[in-house]
Amino acid sequence: MKWEDSLDKVKGVGPKRSEALAKVGIKTVGNLLSYYPKKYIDRSVFGNPEHFFEDQEISLKATVLDTGRVQRIRGNLSIFSLPLLWENKKLSAVFFNQPYLKHTFQENQDYYFYGRIKKGYGSIKITNPQFVKASNPGVFFELTPVYRNIQGVPGSFIPKALKEIFCESLEIPESMPEVIRSGENLLDMKSALKAIHFPDKAEDVILGIQRLKFNEALKINMGIMSSAREKRYSEIDINLFTGLEPFVNSLPYDLTASQRLVIDDMVADLKNGQVMNRLVQGDVGSGKTVIAVIAACLMAQNGYQTAYMAPTEILAQQHGRSFKELLKNTGVTVAVVTGSLKAKERREILKQVALGQVSVIIGTHALIQQSVAYYNLGLVITDEQHRFGVKQRSQLSSKGNQPHTMVMSATPIPRTLALILYGDLSVSYIDELPKGRKPIKTYCYNEASLHKILGFVQDEMSKGRQSFVICPFIEASEELEAVRDTESVYLELLQKIDPKYRMACLHGRLKSEEKESIIQAFNQGRIDCLVATSIIEVGIDVPNVSTMVILSAERFGLSQLHQLRGRVGRGNHQSYCFLVTNSKSDDTLARMKVIVNNRNGRKIADEDFKLRGPGDYFGFKQHGLPKLGLLNPTEELALIKRTKEIAELIFESHNQEMMTFKNDVLKSFYIDIADISLT
Structure with missing residues (x-):
């Protein structure tokens, strides 16, 4: 089979399956080979009963103490609990909706188990x-790739199809010049793909x-350089x-x-x-909007x-x-689409x-629709660029005759990553807050102190101030009962x-008219306390808000916590943020301590790097990076730098093999990179 062959040649791919695969971009053999495992299960890693981490996935050898108990919850739902002895520790294996397992286990027999360990109420569960x-493990300890559903x-289809291929x-075909591949000690492409999908060992x-990360990093750098x-x-x-x-005066x-x-x-x-x-990069509340x-x-x-475009x-x-407020005396007209x-x-x-009767057009993705025609477009500004795809920004730019481009971002991005995210954009930094702003006082408490925090919030509201209460979820989750939600x-x-x-609840599932009505009421001071999700992370600027309470704060990334906190402290009065x-x-x-002790987004990002590595740098949803498969630029700065040097050598080379490779890469660069949605 060849890279470009249709999947129709693969056994088990009929019209319906072909359509389902096409929806996630898998149309050819090459597409399927590029559908990498999301993780590997290594059951050879055994846990220690005296030292293990909450939610850690481990293997353990345990003795079954008795055949267990099935508990009916409601309807067809059930929990099967199996008592085990792990060396000298008792624990339970808990199976949801698998009552038939009651007759599977034999008392006083040893078994190998692999799963997620949890502690709670003095007990341990897997x-x-x-x-x-344990007497017949078979292939249990082989390294197993796991693919996204x-x-x-x-x-079972993906592993079977890959095996057939x-x-x-x-x-x-190996397109990378041999001098680069051997110089960097890289596998050839076929060997690299086989190692990814059918590994014998972790090495x-x-x-x-x-090899595959090297390809992606080199491709990014060559496209940016071009x-x-x-x-x-x-x-x-x-x-x-x-x-x-x-006007400035x-x-x-x-x-x-x-x-x-x-x-x-x-x-x-x-x-x-x-x-x-x-690119204009500035901390939360640093005054980027007035630049626009x-x-x-x-x-x-x-x-x-x-x-x-917002x-x-x-x-x-x-x-x-x-x-409209800042331009009201200039004759410059503004419209929102x-x-x-x-x-x-x-x-x-x-x-x-x-007709050119409007000078400033503000909107969302609606601005790039075909029905929107501009009279004389000179400047395109995109706000919080990490929420847009590169293709969307280029679509808006194509509306005019090569208009100027300005990108606003409050996410603290190191200069190396700014190059990856924004290509050839020049970067300006706003590194100070407007005069008169007081630093936000930030505290971290557990839920036992929530009644005291709410008392403080009411004291602030009694002075005419307003408050936010932020939750990570919209509604309660059975799987994550301890995580707070806006509705509850x-x-x-x-x-x-x-x-x-006066109180209100705001989240993304509300209709646009409801959301706008609530926000308008909050802006006008007709709502005192707004319970919301992180939907308020961008776009609500109310100087009268003095307190923010973030519940289940551990569910947010540091950068997102910093962004949320930036919704308060926009007036001249003292403001407060409580992490619960x-x-x-x-x-x-340790992460909460970083937010409590730091006000500067760059410092928070640096501390996040030290604590958890740059992979969690953008918080809960990893806004903003072109994760092209295996490469995560935040974790691969050394590789990005090295492939940049190699890209420069390729562009300067007159060697025929190098020039052919460069042309092949650049032909595919627009197709692949333009379709990346940075969300």
Whole structure:
């Protein structure tokens, strides 16, 4: 079989299965070979009964004490508990909805178990473990790849299909020049893929991953290098700068030195005759929005439109209000375009945009739809870029005649990673907060102190202030009962907080009109306490909010906690953030301490690197990195740097093999990279 062959040649792939595979991008033999395992089960790692970690997956050898007990919960649900002796420790193997196992185990027999260990209420449990008789383990201890589930495809299909592909004289051309491969001690591609999918030992996986990560890192660097070498000259003529300083002076506050330096960078970009591609990175609340307003005003003064794409409707509406307020005396018109607009209103706004009667257009993904035509687009601004795909940004840029581009990000990104995320964008940093802002006082407590925290929140509300209560989930989870959710907490607080204080609940499942209504009421001070998910992480800017309580704080990444905390402390009064967690994990408490002791996003990121490594750098959902399969750029900085050096050698080389390799890589770069959604 060949890399480009259709999966129709693989046994077991009919029309329905082919359609299911195509939905996740698997259409060819090469696509299936590139569907890497999400993890490997290594059952040869045995746990120590005297020292193990909560939620650790381990193997253990234990004796069955008796044949166990089946407990019916409700309906067809059941729990089968099997008492075990692990060396000198008693524990239970717990199986959900598998009552038939009651007749499987023999009393006083030894078995090997593999599963997740949990502690609670003085007992130890291993949940839903795999097991085998100790007298006949068979293949139990072989290294086993585990693949992500694909809807409509049996879990056994992928290993079987891959085995067939490798048995069918698989042909994989080796395109990487031999001088690079041997110099870096890399496997050839066929050997690397076999090591990934059919490893004999863990060392095989490491060697296979090393080759495939190298490919991805080199490809990223070559694509970025190609883009950076293409200097695009701008046909957008910005030559009127006399109105810039009067507008800056008319703002209701003074700009910081950092903000003025960013404006200087922008002006220099606009004067050099090339298309501006600039990333403005600043901490939460550092004043990035006003930079966007100034840029849009300058564009309007020169006769050009600005399109500002926000990741959510909440943020788009928020920016719409901010822009209109700051531009109200300039004659610069602002319109907000989102997916929830009524058809008639939307048509009217789009007509004004097409005729050039609107200078600043703010919206979500609606801005890149085919129906949106611009009169004279000069600048594209994307906010919180890590929530957009590269393709989406390029689609918006293509709406005009190579408009200038500015990207706003509050996520603290090291310069090396900024290059990976944003390609050839120049980077400006805002590293100070506006004058008059007081540092947010941050504390960490367990839930036993929640009644005291709520008392403090009510004291603040009695002064006319407002509050946030943040939960990681929208509704209760049976699997994670201890994790707080907005619906339960909202009902709980209705009982615990004085009814004179007005409350509301906000989360992503609400209709757009409901969300906007709640946010508007909160902005106008008609809601005192807002219980919400991390939906408020971006887009709510209410200077009157003085307290934030984050429940189950351990469920959020450090960067996300810092972003959430940035929703308070936007006024001149003292603000407070309470992190509430019942976790006793040393790792969790160390992370909470980082947030309590640090205000600067960069310092928090540095501490996160030290504590957990850069893999968890972007928090719970890992916003923003093109994880192209096996490569996670946050964990591979040395590889990124090394492949950058090799990419430079390839671009400078006149060797025919090197030039052919470069051309082959760059042909595929746009197709692959443009479709990456950085979410």
